Amino acid sequence: MKKHLLTEKGNFYKANLHCHTNLSDGLQSPAEVKDFYKSLGYSVVAYTDHDVFIPHNDLTDDNFVALNGFEMEFANRYDCYANKTPWDRVKQCHVCLIAPNPSIENQPFYPKENYVFGNAVQTRKLVKFNPNDATFNFERWYDHNCINYVMQTMRDRGYFITYNHPTWSLEDYNDYTKYKGMHALEIINGSSKMLGNPEYNPNVYDDILRNGNRINVVASDDNHRVGGTLYSDCGRAWTMIKAEKLTYDAIITALLSGDYYASEGPEISELYVEDGVLKVKCSSAQAIKVNYEARKSQIKLIENNAPLTEAEFTLSKDHGYFRVTVVGLDGKKACTSAYYPEDLGL
Numbered sequence: 001m002k003k004h005l006l007t008e009k010g011n012f013y014k015a016n017l018h019c020h021t022n023l024s025d026g027l028q029s030p031a032e033v034k035d036f037y038k039s040l041g042y043s044v045v046a047y048t049d050h051d052v053f054i055p056h057n058d059l060t061d062d063n064f065v066a067l068n069g070f071e072m073e074f075a076n077r078y079d080c081y082a083n084k085t086p087w088d089r090v091k092q093c094h095v096c097l098i099a100p101n102p103s104i105e106n107q108p109f110y111p112k113e114n115y116v117f118g119n120a121v122q123t124r125k126l127v128k129f130n131p132n133d134a135t136f137n138f139e140r141w142y143d144h145n146c147i148n149y150v151m152q153t154m155r156d157r158g159y160f161i162t163y164n165h166p167t168w169s170l171e172d173y174n175d176y177t178k179y180k181g182m183h184a185l186e187i188i189n190g191s192s193k194m195l196g197n198p199e200y201n202p203n204v205y206d207d208i209l210r211n212g213n214r215i216n217v218v219a220s221d222d223n224h225r226v227g228g229t230l231y232s233d234c235g236r237a238w239t240m241i242k243a244e245k246l247t248y249d250a251i252i253t254a255l256l257s258g259d260y261y262a263s264e265g266p267e268i269s270e271l272y273v274e275d276g277v278l279k280v281k282c283s284s285a286q287a288i289k290v291n292y293e294a295r296k297s298q299i300k301l302i303e304n305n306a307p308l309t310e311a312e313f314t315l316s317k318d319h320g321y322f323r324v325t326v327v328g329l330d331g332k333k334a335c336t337s338a339y340y341p342e343d344l345g346l
């Protein structure tokens, strides 16, 4: 029997799940960001300005869903203020929090006193909040207990949570293996990569998984400057979401169900297991590979210059989770989340 790893029903929708506008430190307005991403073939943008949760339901139309969210930063700012640590050495943890439905208006973990980036100093007056919410005027610290409290609380409230750009954040094994509550790691961050950082994080993903924390992967732009220029951070990394239809609810359902993969180029059109054999169909590739929890991998490489568009791998239940990477002809990657043999009846 065929077991589809991405839901069989529905369509793929191209999504940028991490985005900044001129409501925080981006250059363009939310509407300009929408227009630009639509011109690139995107159907979904999650608006995740720093610190300010400002819904953009007016931007949703028949061919576009604006998801409402914000990015929260945890850093030892007081070390910087006290000149104990230079800013460029301070570790940070950034998470995006995407609201489960478009009717949520109030910002949880409202930063009443501190923590505002760029224009958020001015635009925070647009933020609605509930002073009776236990998270009102929340004091945040760069501490895994604090970070986990936020992630767990927001997870309980139905939010979709990503753990962002660990490389840019200078975080290492001792940091990210303590985090519990995120749904997905940003395995590629287009903006950080464009700036020159090695922000392709497959090793971080394996570290987290091998520590027993079953999370998925997304890729996103973290854009601040839309436009087609050399240093634009748009359209560089995205998440392909397979959802029944293009509505806020259906997209959130797909995110919470894990029906998506991360990409900076290649497309994966089919991904299923049948009689213990994994089948991958994709756009033209130079390599298709499977990595396991154990020290085990399988790879199919291009031969005689004939691009690969599919591959089959006989899976073993003895090697723990597996995940797939498609390497395009230009070296760009598409990455699936990890799948576990026991969930597939292997």
Ligand SMILES: [Zn+2]
Pocket (backbone or CB within 6 Å): 071, 094, 164, 165
């Ligand atoms: Zn960030």
Ligand SMILES: [Zn+2]
Pocket (backbone or CB within 6 Å): 018, 019, 020, 071, 222
């Ligand atoms: Zn960001």
